[in-house]
Amino acid sequence: MKTLKLLEGWKKDLSKYKYLYIMAIPMVVYYILFNYMPMYGAVIAFKDFSAGLGTWGSRYAGLKYFSLFFNDVYFGRILRNTIEISLLDLAFGFPAPIILALLINEVRQNWFKKLVQTVSYVPHFISMMVIAGLIIDFTSRDGAINDLLALFGVERKTMLLVPGLFKPIYIISDIWQKIGWGSIVYLGALTGVDPELYEAASIDGTGRFGKIIHVTIPGILPTIIIMLILRLGSIMNVGYEKIILLYNPTIYETSDVISSYSYRMGLQNMNYSYSTAVGLFNSVINFLLVIGANTISRKVGETSLW
Amino acid sequence: MKVYSRKSMLCLILALALLAGMGAMSANAEEAPGTKLTFWCAMDSKIANNYASYEDLACMKALEEILNIDIEWQHPPVGEEASQFNLIVASQKYPDMIFYDWVNAYPGGPEKALADGVIQPLNDYMEYAPNLQRWFDEIPELKKQCTTDAGTIYMFPTAKEICMYEETLRKNIWMGPIYRADWAEALGIEEPRTLDEVHDMLAAFKEEYDCIPFTSRGLSGGSSGLFYIASSYGVLADFFVDGDQINHGLLTPEFKDYVETMAEWYAEGLIDPDFMAVSKDGLKAKVTNGEAGMFYGTGSGNWQSFASIMATTVPEADLEIMHFPTGPEGKAYTAQWDINLIAPGAGSAISTTCTDIEAAMRFLDYGYSPEGMILENIGIEGVNYYIDENGDMQYTEEFLAQVAEKDLSTVNAMYVMPGSSWSTIEPLIKNELNDRTFPNKDPLADIWGDGVSAALILPPITATAEEADELASIMNQVKTYRDEMISKIIMGQVPFEEYDTVVEQCKAMGLERALEIENAAYERYQSR
Numbered sequence: 001m002k003t004l005k006l007l008e009g010w011k012k013d014l015s016k017y018k019y020l021y022i023m024a025i026p027m028v029v030y031y032i033l034f035n036y037m038p039m040y041g042a043v044i045a046f047k048d049f050s051a052g053l054g055t056w057g058s059r060y061a062g063l064k065y066f067s068l069f070f071n072d073v074y075f076g077r078i079l080r081n082t083i084e085i086s087l088l089d090l091a092f093g094f095p096a097p098i099i100l101a102l103l104i105n106e107v108r109q110n111w112f113k114k115l116v117q118t119v120s121y122v123p124h125f126i127s128m129m130v131i132a133g134l135i136i137d138f139t140s141r142d143g144a145i146n147d148l149l150a151l152f153g154v155e156r157k158t159m160l161l162v163p164g165l166f167k168p169i170y171i172i173s174d175i176w177q178k179i180g181w182g183s184i185v186y187l188g189a190l191t192g193v194d195p196e197l198y199e200a201a202s203i204d205g206t207g208r209f210g211k212i213i214h215v216t217i218p219g220i221l222p223t224i225i226i227m228l229i230l231r232l233g234s235i236m237n238v239g240y241e242k243i244i245l246l247y248n249p250t251i252y253e254t255s256d257v258i259s260s261y262s263y264r265m266g267l268q269n270m271n272y273s274y275s276t277a278v279g280l281f282n283s284v285i286n287f288l289l290v291i292g293a294n295t296i297s298r299k300v301g302e303t304s305l306w
Numbered sequence: 307m308k309v310y311s312r313k314s315m316l317c318l319i320l321a322l323a324l325l326a327g328m329g330a331m332s333a334n335a336e337e338a339p340g341t342k343l344t345f346w347c348a349m350d351s352k353i354a355n356n357y358a359s360y361e362d363l364a365c366m367k368a369l370e371e372i373l374n375i376d377i378e379w380q381h382p383p384v385g386e387e388a389s390q391f392n393l394i395v396a397s398q399k400y401p402d403m404i405f406y407d408w409v410n411a412y413p414g415g416p417e418k419a420l421a422d423g424v425i426q427p428l429n430d431y432m433e434y435a436p437n438l439q440r441w442f443d444e445i446p447e448l449k450k451q452c453t454t455d456a457g458t459i460y461m462f463p464t465a466k467e468i469c470m471y472e473e474t475l476r477k478n479i480w481m482g483p484i485y486r487a488d489w490a491e492a493l494g495i496e497e498p499r500t501l502d503e504v505h506d507m508l509a510a511f512k513e514e515y516d517c518i519p520f521t522s523r524g525l526s527g528g529s530s531g532l533f534y535i536a537s538s539y540g541v542l543a544d545f546f547v548d549g550d551q552i553n554h555g556l557l558t559p560e561f562k563d564y565v566e567t568m569a570e571w572y573a574e575g576l577i578d579p580d581f582m583a584v585s586k587d588g589l590k591a592k593v594t595n596g597e598a599g600m601f602y603g604t605g606s607g608n609w610q611s612f613a614s615i616m617a618t619t620v621p622e623a624d625l626e627i628m629h630f631p632t633g634p635e636g637k638a639y640t641a642q643w644d645i646n647l648i649a650p651g652a653g654s655a656i657s658t659t660c661t662d663i664e665a666a667m668r669f670l671d672y673g674y675s676p677e678g679m680i681l682e683n684i685g686i687e688g689v690n691y692y693i694d695e696n697g698d699m700q701y702t703e704e705f706l707a708q709v710a711e712k713d714l715s716t717v718n719a720m721y722v723m724p725g726s727s728w729s730t731i732e733p734l735i736k737n738e739l740n741d742r743t744f745p746n747k748d749p750l751a752d753i754w755g756d757g758v759s760a761a762l763i764l765p766p767i768t769a770t771a772e773e774a775d776e777l778a779s780i781m782n783q784v785k786t787y788r789d790e791m792i793s794k795i796i797m798g799q800v801p802f803e804e805y806d807t808v809v810e811q812c813k814a815m816g817l818e819r820a821l822e823i824e825n826a827a828y829e830r831y832q833s834r
Binding site: 050 | 398525579778782787
C-alpha cells in the first residue's frame with residue numbers, strides 16, 4: 001500500500017518536472033560514469049595489481065601496501081608537512097578571498113572594481129609550470145625579491161634552498177594564485193544580502209565598518225561555512241605538481257609531502273597498488289573530516305551540507 | 307508517453323546503430339588470415355614528420371615484398387604511447403606483435419609481461435629465427451639481455467653493434483664534461499686531465515672571471531648532476547659494478563673522499579652555490595650567458611646546442627668537451643647508464659594471441675640478417691647507397707644532397723627504421739660509412755670516449771617480483787635521505803663529520819638488504 005503510494009507520488013513528480021529530469025540526465029550519467037564507476041578500481045589498493053590480469057584478476061595482497069606506507073621512515077615527516085601546509089593554507093589562504101570580496105564590495109568606483117577583479121583573476125589562468133617558473137625566478141639569488149631585500153642590506157640567497165622559507169613561499173604564492181578566483185563565489189553571495197538591512201543599519205547610525213561586521217558578514221556566513229566544510233575535505237590533498245616543481249632535496253625536510261613522496265615511489269616502479277593505497281588513505285581522512293565538520297556545523301549553527 | 311515515443315524510438319535506434327557500428331569495427335580488427343599480421347609500435351617522431359605510418363617507408367615496403375607478409379601497423383598518437391599501451395594490455399586483445407620497452411617501461415619488467423600472459427616465450431620457436439640465434443651464439447651478452455632470469459627469450463631487441471665490442475664501445479658515448487676552452491687558453495691552462503687539474507682550472511676561473519666555475523643540476527639532474535664527478539673516483543652514487551659483484555657508493559670509502567672533495571670545492575666557491583636549485587633551463591641560461599666555466603652534459607643537447615646559441619650571445623666563447631678527468635686512482639670512468647647496454651630494453655615481442663607465430667618470427671628475424679640490417683638501417687642499394695670500386699659502401703649523391711640540405715638523422719627518417727627504437731641491430735658498417743663520409747664529425751667518441759672505462763655500469767638485472775617492492779621501498783627512503791644529507795654536507799649546512807652517521811642511517815633503512823637483493827639479481831643475470 002505504502003509502496004504504491006510512493007510510486008504514485010514518484011510518477012506525479014516525474015510528469016510534473018519531466019524537463020528538469022531530462023536535463024539532469026547527462027549530469028547524472030557523467031557522475032555515474034566518471035566518478036562512481038571508477039571507484040571499484042580502489043580495490044587494487046589491496047591487490048598486487050597486474051595490468052595483464054586486470055583489476056579483478058589480480059591477486060589479493062592484503063594490507064601489504066598500506067603497511068609499506070605506514071612503516072616508511074618518512075611517513076611521519078610527510079604526514080606532518082602535508083597537514084602543516086594544508087592548515088597554513090586554511091588559516092591564511094581561506095580568509096584571503098573573503099577579505100578581497102569584502103574590499104571589492106566597498107569600492108564605489110566601478111571601473112576600479114572591474115580592474116581589480118580582472119587583475120586578480122589572471123593568475124588562475126596561468127599554467128602551474130609557468131607559475132612555478134615565476135616563483136623560482138622571483139626567489140632566486142638575483143631575483144626581484146632579493147633585489148628588494150638587498151636595498152635593506154639583507155644578504156642575497158636563493159630562497160628555495162632555505163628549508164624554513166619553503167612553506168611561506170608556498171602559501172603566499174598560493175594566495176596570490178587563488179585569491180581572485182576564490183572571491184567570485186563570495187561576491188555572488190554579497191549580491192544576495194538584502195539592501196534593506198543596510199538602510200536599517202544606516203538609520204541606526206552604524207558606520208561603514210559596522211555594516212560590514214553586522215550586516216555583510218552575517219549575510220554571507222552560510223556561504224563561508226559551506227566553503228569551509230568543502231575545503232576541509234581536501235586537507236590531505238596537497239597537490240604534487242607545485243611541490244615537485246618547486247622543491248629540491250636540500251629542503252625535503254619542509255617540502256616533502258605525501259603526494260610528492262609517493263610520486264617518487266610510484267615513478268620508480270610504476271606501482272599502481274601503492275599509489276592507490278596512499279590515495280585511499282588520504283580519501284578516508286578527508287571523508288572523515290568533511291563528515292566531522294558538517295556534523296559540528298549542523299549542531300552549532302543551522303548551515304550544513306546535508 | 308505517447309508524445310515522446312517516436313522521438314525516443316529514434317534515439318534508441320541511433321544508439322543501437324552506433325553500437326552495432328562499433329561492434330562491426332572491432333570484428334574487423336580481429337580477423338587476420340594467412341600472413342597478414344598486426345603490429346603495435348610507437349612511431350619515431352622524425353618519421354612521423356613525413357609519414358602517417360611505417361608502411362610508407364621504402365624499407366618496409368621492400369621488406370613486405372621480400373617476405374610476402376602484410377603488416378597492418380597500429381601507431382598510438384604521439385605523446386599517448388604509454389596510456390595507449392596500457393589500454394591494449396587491459397583490453398587483453400593484443401596485436402600480433404608489440405614493440406615496447408619491456409625492461410624499463412612495462413611495470414614489473416619482462417617477467418611480469420610473460421606472467422601476465424601478454425607476450426609469448428620464444429624459446430620453442432627459435433628455429434624460425436636463425437639470424438637472431440646466430441647473434442645469440444656469437445654474443446652471449448646480447449642473449450643475456452634478451453632473456454629473463456628463468457631463461458625465457460622474450461624479444462627481438464633494439465641493439466647496436468658498436469656496444470658489442472670493447473674497442474667500439476666508445477662510439478656509444480653521449481655525455482661527459484664540457485668547459486670554456488677559451489678561458490682556459492687565455493689563462494694558459496691546458497685541457498685538464500686529472501681532478502686536481504680540474505680543481506686548479508676552476509680556481510683560476512674564479513680568480514680571473516666573474517663567473518660560476520662549476521655548475522650542475524642538483525646531484526643527479528639529467529646528465530648534469532654533481533654525482534657524475536664521483537665516477538672519477540671509480541664509484542657511482544647508486545649501485546655499480548665493483549669487480550665481480552655489485553656495490554653501492556655510500557658503502558665505499560671512495561665516495562666519502564668524493565663528498566669531502568666536493569664540500570671543499572663548494573667552500574672555496576668553485577661550485578655554483580645554487581646548484582641544488584638549477585633547472586634544465588637554468589643550466590642553459592647560466593651556460594649560454596657565459597657565466598659557467600664547466601659542467602657535465604650531453605653531446606647534442608647541452609654541448610652543440612648551447613655552443614650554437616653562444617655564437618650569438620657570447621661570440622668570443624669556445625665551449626668544448628673535455629676528457630673525463632681521472633681521479634686519485636689515475637683512471638677515468640663514465641657514469642653513462644646505457645654505455646655498455648647492447649640491448650637497453652626495448653624490442654619487439656610476439657603476443658600470446660598472435661595468429662601466426664612462424665610468420666611473425668620470420669618477419670622480425672629478417673632485421674638481424676646481414677641484408678636485413680642494411681635494409682632497415684642504411685636503406686636500399688641504388689637509392690641510399692652503392693658499393694664503390696673498392697668494395698666499400700658509399701652514400702649516393704642524391705642522398706648526400708639531401709643531407710647537405712637537412713641533416714643526417716632527418717634524411718634517414720625518410721628511408722629507414724629508427725635505429726634507436728626498432729628491433730634490429732645497427733650494424734658497424736653504418737658507423738664506418740658515416741665516419742668515411744663525414745670525417746671529424748664524431749668528437750664525442752674521440753674525446754669523451756678516449757680511454758674511458760665503462761666498468762662501473764650495471765647490466766640490466768631484474769629483481770624477483772617479491773623482492774621488487776621491498777627494493778623500491780628501501781631505495782626510495784635511502785635516496786631521499788642520501789640526496790638531502792649529501793647536498794647539505796656539500797653545502798656546509800651539515801658538517802662533514804656527520805657523513806658516517808648518514809651512512810649508518812642508510813644501513814638502518816636497509817641499504818645492505820637492498821645490496822643483497824641486487825647481488826642476487828646480478829648472480830642470476832650472470833648465469834642466464
